[in-house]
Amino acid sequence: MRSAILSLVGGASTVLAAARGFNYGSQGNTLETYEAQFRTAQGLDTTSGWGSARLYTMIQEGTANTVISAIPAAIATNTTLLLGLWASSPQDVFNNEITALKNAINQYGSAFSDLVVGISVGSEDLYRTSPTGILSNAGTGQSPDVLVNYIGQVKSAISGTVLGSKPVGHVDTWETYTNGSNSAVVAAADFIGLDEYPYYENTEQNSVSNAKNLFFSKYDAVAGVANGKPIWITETGWPTSGPTENLAVPSVDNAETYWKAVACELISRNIPTWWYILQDSASPSFGIVQSGEQPKYDLSCPSVATSSSAAPTSSVASATMPTSAAVSTTLDISNAVPSASYAASGVTSKAAVSSAASSVASVAPSVSSAVSAASSAAGSVIASVAPSSAAGTTVMPVTTKAATSVADDGETVTIYSTTLITVTNCGSTVSDCTSTGMSTAVSAKPSVTSAAASSVVPSGGAVASGCPADINGAYQYPHLIIPVDSANPNKAYGTQYNGTVNSKVSTIFNFDIPASYAGKTCSTVFLFPQLDQLETSSYSFNDKGGFTIAVLNGVADQSTTYANAPAVAKQIGSVDSLQRGSSHTLSQDACPAGARVSFEVTSTNGLDLEWFNDYNPSPLGLYVRAC
Ligand SMILES: *[C@@H]1O[C@H](CO)[C@@H](O)[C@H](O)[C@H]1NC(C)=O
Ligand SMILES: *[C@@H]1O[C@H](CO)[C@@H](O)[C@H](O)[C@H]1NC(C)=O
Numbered sequence: 001m002r003s004a005i006l007s008l009v010g011g012a013s014t015v016l017a018a019a020r021g022f023n024y025g026s027q028g029n030t031l032e033t034y035e036a037q038f039r040t041a042q043g044l045d046t047t048s049g050w051g052s053a054r055l056y057t058m059i060q061e062g063t064a065n066t067v068i069s070a071i072p073a074a075i076a077t078n079t080t081l082l083l084g085l086w087a088s089s090p091q092d093v094f095n096n097e098i099t100a101l102k103n104a105i106n107q108y109g110s111a112f113s114d115l116v117v118g119i120s121v122g123s124e125d126l127y128r129t130s131p132t133g134i135l136s137n138a139g140t141g142q143s144p145d146v147l148v149n150y151i152g153q154v155k156s157a158i159s160g161t162v163l164g165s166k167p168v169g170h171v172d173t174w175e176t177y178t179n180g181s182n183s184a185v186v187a188a189a190d191f192i193g194l195d196e197y198p199y200y201e202n203t204e205q206n207s208v209s210n211a212k213n214l215f216f217s218k219y220d221a222v223a224g225v226a227n228g229k230p231i232w233i234t235e236t237g238w239p240t241s242g243p244t245e246n247l248a249v250p251s252v253d254n255a256e257t258y259w260k261a262v263a264c265e266l267i268s269r270n271i272p273t274w275w276y277i278l279q280d281s282a283s284p285s286f287g288i289v290q291s292g293e294q295p296k297y298d299l300s301c302p303s304v305a306t307s308s309s310a311a312p313t314s315s316v317a318s319a320t321m322p323t324s325a326a327v328s329t330t331l332d333i334s335n336a337v338p339s340a341s342y343a344a345s346g347v348t349s350k351a352a353v354s355s356a357a358s359s360v361a362s363v364a365p366s367v368s369s370a371v372s373a374a375s376s377a378a379g380s381v382i383a384s385v386a387p388s389s390a391a392g393t394t395v396m397p398v399t400t401k402a403a404t405s406v407a408d409d410g411e412t413v414t415i416y417s418t419t420l421i422t423v424t425n426c427g428s429t430v431s432d433c434t435s436t437g438m439s440t441a442v443s444a445k446p447s448v449t450s451a452a453a454s455s456v457v458p459s460g461g462a463v464a465s466g467c468p469a470d471i472n473g474a475y476q477y478p479h480l481i482i483p484v485d486s487a488n489p490n491k492a493y494g495t496q497y498n499g500t501v502n503s504k505v506s507t508i509f510n511f512d513i514p515a516s517y518a519g520k521t522c523s524t525v526f527l528f529p530q531l532d533q534l535e536t537s538s539y540s541f542n543d544k545g546g547f548t549i550a551v552l553n554g555v556a557d558q559s560t561t562y563a564n565a566p567a568v569a570k571q572i573g574s575v576d577s578l579q580r581g582s583s584h585t586l587s588q589d590a591c592p593a594g595a596r597v598s599f600e601v602t603s604t605n606g607l608d609l610e611w612f613n614d615y616n617p618s619p620l621g622l623y624v625r626a627c
């Protein structure tokens with residue numbers, strides 16, 4: 001019965017799906033060929049929603065650091081992007097990737113950034129330096145240390161730009177993530193890009209019939225070391241031709257079997273996925289289309305309407321979205337690719353996110369999470385009626401419509417409006433439900449203003465003790481750092497890498513709190529190591545005084561000056577006498593999830609401090625820590 005209800009609801013509205021697309025190499029591709037492939041991917045027979053592209057490099061083939069033509073092609077075709085910077089190269093070569101990234105920002109601005117889902121620094125670099133990679137002559141790789149450093153460089157390069165809020169991660173194979181020697185990469189990454197090929201697991205039971213088990217057992221192994229970071233499937237596929245690898249036999253039939261087992265499951269679980277590959281002329285050949293642009297095999301997933309044999313259910317009070325194929329069609333909505341970003345949306349919509357969003361990291365939204373999201377927005381309205389069951393009547397909340405979505409910190413965030421549906425004496429098929437009727441009882445709409453009011457002003461007072469004064473867990477670094485100068489009240493300094501706090505200058509820090517922090521505790525921490533503990537950063541300090549930190553009642557931007565800065569809403573913390581080699585939890589409260597918050601740091605008692613706010617070892621400066 002549940003399937004039937006979802007089927008009907010799904011037909012009337014949409015649920016937002018995670019980004020989904022294909023990998024696109026750089027060799028031999030031009031603006032025209034990228035555009036043609038992106039359109040092919042969007043128009044595939046028997047499936048839909050594959051409008052995202054994962055790239056391996058920012059550089060157009062054959063140039064030093066010209067922006068890859070996939071970007072204008074993506075803009076022309078409304079294709080979302082998982083960007084990649086090739087990282088198995090020394091610094092001077094990697095610099096070209098960064099230059100191309102910056103050029104893309106400058107050339108294409110928000111038309112570009114609106115499409116970006118995330119940025120991967122590297123691709124299988126750790127695998128290529130592992131014993132297996134070396135055995136397979138996989139090529140030059142990269143050490144975890146350098147990757148962590150490059151990830152930091154990319155975060156610095158995008159800081160304060162239109163890409164400032166995009167997650168920066170890494171792509172590699174499952175066994176590199178479970179290898180503890182690489183844990184610093186996991187720690188530095190905002191998302192875990194996972195390449196998984198049961199076909200190549202030739203020391204395992206890798207027949208196509210066992211491929212799904214193999215795939216998800218490795219996935220679960222990575223999830224076990226991911227520290228809660230979202231896992232995105234960045235490559236997987238099964239070849240239609242090529243050599244047999246142990247029990248894995250390439251064929252069109254087996255590729256279709258693998259697709260229906262793995263692709264359909266990933267769709268069903270709403271896990272961001274970039275399949276390997278749309279088309280190729282290689283051996284083994286993984287391409288799902290050949291010339292003529294039609295799929296080599298059926299790409300459809302089992303639909304809800306045909307699963308009417310699902311057993312009738314009398315109550316759905318504790319139902320979570322099943323991962324069975326029955327639900328996949330509901331999530332398989334082609335026009336539901338994340339498009340909004342914090343950078344592009346205004347304060348108001350961010351507040352809306354905090355009130356209504358249920359963060360969906362690599363899992364299908366559950367009915368219960370929709371309920372809790374809705375009840376946090378609408379309070380007792382939903383809570384008092386959901387979900388109940390009486391005398392052959394079931395009232396269930398169903399997530400029917402996603403108002404917007406945000407890919408931030410690697411998580412696909414969906415705003416649900418929840419509808420209560422009353423079903424009476426519903427049988428096991430769609431037609432049974434239809435004939436007995438169903439009605440939409442309530443639509444829970446989040447209230448923007450109440451969310452803003454409650455989320456933006458953390459309570460002040462006593463210094464907290466809950467979150468540790470470090471960033472060895474979920475944390476945020478500032479996306480905008482704006483000095484305001486009482487001696488130059490009308491000067492907008494724009495965003496800086498440095499915080500400056502002295503008798504004339506205060507600095508405002510903007511933090512974008514991910515919606516996934518909903519329900520967590522957030523603290524503001526100020527980390528102030530000894531100078532000799534710093535590797536990539538520095539500070540200058542006159543060893544006098546302290547500072548206060550206040551939350552502002554508005555959000556600063558590049559044009560903020562001393563004169564027009566948002567007023568202080570509330571002082572939330574202070575350090576009376578700052579000492580070198582100290583760490584401070586300045587404030588602590590419920591995370592203002594989904595909101596952008598501005599904090600102002602102001603000198604007291606003659607403090608004169610300038611620091612490079614940098615999370616590289618040892619972290620220095622102001623962060624928001626979640627716990
Ligand atoms: C584990 O990772 C380290 C660092 O990347 C690498 O040198 C080592 O070979 C890896 N070990 C295995 C068994 O893959
Ligand atoms: C681009 O795609 C998104 C998501 O599918 C859609 O909401 C948006 O309207 C599209 N924009 C254009 C210009 O087609």
Ligand SMILES: *[C@@H]1O[C@H](CO)[C@@H](O)[C@H](O)[C@H]1NC(C)=O
Pocket residue numbers: 497498538539540610611612
């Ligand atoms: C940032 O502050 C550090 C420490 O005072 C200083 O060495 C560095 O030059 C500053 N950077 C900029 C761009 O002002």
